[in-house]
Amino acid sequence: TEHYRITLLPGDGIGSEIIAVMVDVLKTIAPKFDLEFTFQEALIGGSAIDATGNPLPEETLNTCRESDAVLLAAIGGYKWDNLPRHQRPETGLLGLRSGLGLFANLRPATILPQLMDASTLKREVVEGVDIMVVRELTGGVYFGEPKGVFETETGQKRGVNTMAYTEGEIDRIAKVAFETAQKRNGQLCSVDKANVLEVSQLWRDRITALSSQYPDVQLSHLYVDNAAMQLVRAPKQFDTIVTSNLFGDILSDAAAMLTGSIGMLPSASLGASGPGVFEPVHGSAPDIAGQDKANPLAQVLSAAMMLRYALNQPAAAQAIEDAVQTVLNQGYRTGDIMSEGQQLVGCREMGDALLRAL
Amino acid sequence: TEHYRITLLPGDGIGSEIIAVMVDVLKTIAPKFDLEFTFQEALIGGSAIDATGNPLPEETLNTCRESDAVLLAAIGGYKWDNLPRHQRPETGLLGLRSGLGLFANLRPATILPQLMDASTLKREVVEGVDIMVVRELTGGVYFGEPKGVFETETGQKRGVNTMAYTEGEIDRIAKVAFETAQKRNGQLCSVDKANVLEVSQLWRDRITALSSQYPDVQLSHLYVDNAAMQLVRAPKQFDTIVTSNLFGDILSDAAAMLTGSIGMLPSASLGASGPGVFEPVHGSAPDIAGQDKANPLAQVLSAAMMLRYALNQPAAAQAIEDAVQTVLNQGYRTGDIMSEGQQLVGCREMGDALLRAL
Ligand SMILES: CC(C)[C@H](C(=O)O)[C@@H](O)C(=O)O
Numbered sequence A, B: 001t002e003h004y005r006i007t008l009l010p011g012d013g014i015g016s017e018i019i020a021v022m023v024d025v026l027k028t029i030a031p032k033f034d035l036e037f038t039f040q041e042a043l044i045g046g047s048a049i050d051a052t053g054n055p056l057p058e059e060t061l062n063t064c065r066e067s068d069a070v071l072l073a074a075i076g077g078y079k080w081d082n083l084p085r086h087q088r089p090e091t092g093l094l095g096l097r098s099g100l101g102l103f104a105n106l107r108p109a110t111i112l113p114q115l116m117d118a119s120t121l122k123r124e125v126v127e128g129v130d131i132m133v134v135r136e137l138t139g140g141v142y143f144g145e146p147k148g149v150f151e152t153e154t155g156q157k158r159g160v161n162t163m164a165y166t167e168g169e170i171d172r173i174a175k176v177a178f179e180t181a182q183k184r185n186g187q188l189c190s191v192d193k194a195n196v197l198e199v200s201q202l203w204r205d206r207i208t209a210l211s212s213q214y215p216d217v218q219l220s221h222l223y224v225d226n227a228a229m230q231l232v233r234a235p236k237q238f239d240t241i242v243t244s245n246l247f248g249d250i251l252s253d254a255a256a257m258l259t260g261s262i263g264m265l266p267s268a269s270l271g272a273s274g275p276g277v278f279e280p281v282h283g284s285a286p287d288i289a290g291q292d293k294a295n296p297l298a299q300v301l302s303a304a305m306m307l308r309y310a311l312n313q314p315a316a317a318q319a320i321e322d323a324v325q326t327v328l329n330q331g332y333r334t335g336d337i338m339s340e341g342q343q344l345v346g347c348r349e350m351g352d353a354l355l356r357a358l
C-alpha cells in the first residue's frame, strides 16, 4: 500500500463544497489502487484572514511542506476586496506559490466533445482544441522588486512594479515546457513582447538557445498581442505554450474560456522538489457559494492531475478521468455547463454520480 | 477653404499601397467639402532604417510636428527583426508616440453586419459588438525606467523592465476615457491587475476618484485576466474600456480579432495638443506586400477618424464611412474578408470602387 499525505485547502466561496466531492472520490478509488490517503485541512485566503488575520498562516505553509501534495480549491471574494494588500486573499495564494517554489504552472485548455456547444466560438474553430499553457509562476512582474507606490520629485504618487527574469528562472521553466511539449505533440510556442521589452528579449534568447537540446520539439515565437489574436482566430494551431507569469495569467484564462466550460479545467503548479499544488482554473464563485450549485468536476480532475504528475499513479488518475467522462455521457450537468436535453444536478448529486461511475 | 497639412507615413510592407488608395479618397472628397490638403511623405520603420539607419529620422518627427495630422500605415517586417533594438522598426513607432506625446490610443472593435460571418465567434455572441478600447500609450512598462539587461551578483543576466504610472499620467488618460464613454453608451470598464500590482492599485484608485466628476458614466473594474475571458465569453457587455499600455496592447488586439475582420479597423493616437496619428490596427503584412492584395479600408477609415477627431470635419468623415459601407454592400471584398458569393478585388480595384461610391 502506498501512503500519501494530502493537504486540503478549501479556501473560500464554493471551495469546501467541491473539495468534499473530491475527497469522496479519492476515498472511493483508494482501495481499488492500493492507495491510502491521509487528509489534513488547512486555512488559506479569506477564510484564513477571518480566522487568523493572515491569508497564509505559517501553519498552513508548514502543513503543505510536510505533505506529498496539496489540493487547493479557490480563494477570494467581495468581502476581502478592499483590505490592505498584505491582508488580501490573493496575497496568501502568491505566498503559497513562492513559499513552495512552484515556478511551473500547467494549465490545460481542452475542449470536451460533450460540451462543445458551450463554447462561444464556432464548432469548426474549437473542435479538437487541446492546448497546454506552461506559465512561469514565481517570477516576473508578480514578484519583481522594487515595487510599491513612491513619491516623485514633484510630490506626485508613482506606482511601480518590476518585470524581471534572470537566465536561471527562464531556463528552468523552459525545461519544463520543452519536456511537456515532448510528451504532447512536439510543438512549443513561446510568447513574449520581445519587440518592446528587454526582459522579453532575454526570455526569447534563452528559449532559443535551449531549443537545440530538444531537436524533437518545434519551437515558434509569438508576441503576446498576436498570441491573444491567434487564440481567438485559430486556437487549433497551438499545442504547448510557454510564457511569463503575467502573460500566462491572461492567455491561460483566454484559452480556458475558448472551451466555454472553465468549470471543467484543472491545473497543476509544480516546483523543483517538494509538493505540488493542484487546483481548478475557475475561481471561488462567491455568488453561488453554499447553494449546492457548484461544478465539482474541475476540482475532481485536479486530483487526477495530482495522481498523474505528483504521485505517479496514472491508472488511478485515468479511473477518475474516465468517471468524469461517464457522468458527462450520462447527461449529468451542473448549471454552468447545462444545455437542453441534459439533466441538471447540484454539486452533491454530481458527486454521487461520480461515485457510482467509479 | 480649410487648408490642412497632412504627413503621410507609409512605413513598410503594404503601407504604400493602402496609403495610395487613401490619398485618392481624400483628394476626391476635398473639393466637395471645401477642404485642401497638402501631403508630405516621410520615412519611418524599416524603410527609414534602410534609407538612413534610423527607424525615426529627426526630419520625420519635425515634419509630423509641423503638420495638422499624421496618417500612418504600418511598420515592420522579417527583414529587420534581428537588428539591435535601437535600429528596429518598432523603436521608430515608440519614438513617434513619445515624441508627439500621443498618450491616448483609441481602438474601436466594431463588427460590421456585412462581415459578421468572418468572426470565429457565433453570430449571437458578436452581433452588435461595438467596443472602444482607450489605451494609455506613452507610459507603463513600454517606457518605464530602469530597463535593460543587467548582471546579478552571481554573474547571471537579468532582464528588467519597469511598469510604472504617475497620478498625472493616469488622470489624463482617465479623462479621455470618461469623455469617450460619455459620447458613447456611458459605460466605462477599467482594466487592471490591482489584486497583484501596486501600479494597478494606484490606477484603480485614481480612476475611482475621478469617476465622481462623471456621474453620467457608469464605471466598473475588471482584472485583466478576467477581461480577456469576458471578451471571449460575452463581448457585448463592453462599451468603453480604459487600460494601461501593455494590457491595452493585448486586449485591443483580442477585441479586434473578435470581429474577424481586422483589415477593417482604424485607430487614433492623440496627445494633449499637436497632431494626432491615425492608422489601421492591422500590421504591415510583408507576406502580401507589393501584390495588390491588401485591404485598404482600415487605412481609409483612419482618414475618416482623422477628419472627425483631429480636423473637426464630421461631414467629410461621414462621407468616407458611407462610401465604405457602399462598397461592402456592393459586394466588393479583398482576400482577407472574402466570402462566397462576393466579388474578390485587389487593393486598387477596391480604391476605384470607393471613388465611384463617393
Ligand atoms: C488570484 C490571482 C492572484 C491569480 C493570479 O493572477 O495568478 C489568478 O488570477 C490565477 O490566475 O491563478
Ligand SMILES: CC(C)[C@H](C(=O)O)[C@@H](O)C(=O)O
Residues within 6 Å of the ligand: A195, A196, A225, B090, B093, B094, B249
Ligand atoms: C509594434 C508594437 C511596438 C506595437 C505595440 O506594442 O504597441 C503594436 O503591437 C501596436 O499595438 O501598435
